[in-house]
Amino acid sequence: MKIAVIRGDGIGKEIVGEALKVLNAVSKKYKVNFNLNEVLLGGIAIDKTGGPIPQETIDVCKASDAVLLGAVGGPKWDNIPSNLRPEIGLLGIRKALGVFANLRPAILFPQLKEASNLKPEVLGDGLNIMIVRELIGGAYFGEKKRIDIPGGQKAWDTLSYSTPEIDRIARKAFEIAGQRGKKLTLVDKANVLESSRLWRETVTEIGKEYKNIDLQYMYVDNASMQLIRDPKQFDVIVTENTFGDILSDEASMLTGSLGMLPSASVGDGKVGIYEPIHGSAPDIAGQDKANPIATIMSVAMMLRYSFNMNEAADDIENAVSKVLDKGYRTPDIMREGKQLVGTVKMGDLIAESI
Missing domain, CATH: 3.40.718.10 (Isopropylmalate Dehydrogenase)
Incomplete structure (x- = not known):
């Protein structure tokens, strides 16, 4: 199963890193192999190639079974020509893959009712x-x-x-x-x-x-x-x-938080794009504060919609619920009496639960 991995900008590399940690746990449990190919999109692509969506990225994504995407954009690229902005890369990859339907579930975990x-x-x-x-x-x-x-x-x-x-x-x-x-x-x-x-x-x-x-x-x-x-x-x-x-x-x-919600972009073709609905949050990038759950839940959607691995998708969703049951919270959903953890620790806890 081929997955194109796009970390993107800001917190993208952090949250995608934790999502891949969870995907690795699924790989071990179900004895399946995921062939990962990392490519550039957005601001980092502009910095390294001069444009927001390199042809290599399009080619790799089209040759994959699914795309796991972090986030793109940030103030660093606010003042460049509009046709070169990071968001053009995001729109471009959606168009290139023909993903016309964006599925965005808004699910309230009962443990987070107080965070709403x-x-x-x-x-x-x-x-x-x-x-x-x-x-x-x-x-x-x-x-x-x-x-x-x-x-x-x-x-x-x-x-x-x-x-x-x-x-x-x-x-x-x-x-x-x-x-x-x-x-x-x-x-x-x-x-x-x-x-x-x-x-x-x-x-x-x-x-x-x-x-x-x-x-x-x-x-x-x-x-x-x-x-x-x-x-x-x-x-x-x-x-x-x-x-x-x-x-x-x-x-x-x-x-309760943008950091909880995944999305799937699908069409009539075989390749779907799976990403959190939030942005790149450059203000907290590199600080171990980002909530990786939306990206991790996007992996669950990928397993369900692209790979028909419904049981594995259930495992991820149940693991998230169990970790929340134990009171662990990232800063965006933190409440009095709960245990504050960072991006990496949250990913570890969910992967261990799987």
């Missing part, structure tokens, strides 16, 4: 939301331009979607909903945006094929409020790129 900003009675028990975000379309990939006008400049980003783009992500969301609570909420802005109207028409038509799924609709402004007011009403959310980016970060705070 919401009251326990609002969170309820067993909070588990899956956001299915379209990943390679919309304003992020649309035409971008600036022109000079009297008094300054004018800029625009084009938000466009085609029926086939919507169709494929909608079907993925319906399939996931069918494996969960059989409830799917389309989040759009169909009262204002023509692209959202096409989303609603297309998803509604596809929904006729999935009669066992309860399809509901919600405007994005209301959805952002409802996630805080009553998150338990949601099971699976499907939405376009920009809305999904914002809502998934908001949903992460229901769980």
Whole structure:
């Protein structure tokens, strides 16, 4: 099983290091071999090759079965031309691999209920939301331009979607909903945006094929409020790129910390990208403070979605739960009465539990 490993920038190399430690524990337990190939992406790629996404990185990732990614970006590269920024590397590898569906689970571990900003009675028990975000379309990939006008400049980003783009992500969301609570909420802005109207028409038509799924609709402004007011009403959310980016970060705070949440980016091809949803956090890089659990949970998603190793994925998730049960906490989820540990120690504890 070939895995392309991209540590990236900031805390990326630290959290990926702990994720690989856990993957090694799985390798030993199940007597399977993972062939790891490390490649560059983002700021470190700019520093070493002059661009955010070297061709070698694309080639290695395409020849792999999965990609494990840390994080990219940081203030060091804030003032370079926009077409060379680290984030262009991230968008580029997603596009190159054709991963159009970003799966972002927001799971509240019961041990961390006190770490959430919401009251326990609002969170309820067993909070588990899956956001299915379209990943390679919309304003992020649309035409971008600036022109000079009297008094300054004018800029625009084009938000466009085609029926086939919507169709494929909608079907993925319906399939996931069918494996969960059989409830799917389309989040759009169909009262204002023509692209959202096409989303609603297309998803509604596809929904006729999935009669066992309860399809509901919600405007994005209301959805952002409802996630805080009553998150338990949601099971699976499907939405376009920009809305999904914002809502998934908001949903992460229901769980107490960005450092807890993994993601999987998948498409019709064989290669998926697995990464934490948080950024490179350069302010704490190299200080043994980063929470590696999101990256470790991304490994669990990789085992489940790319390698069909469901039992091993369960092992990782159960190991994380057991370590939290024992009271170990990284700084982002630390509470009074718990035991503070660093990045490396948290990785050790989870690997040992496996």
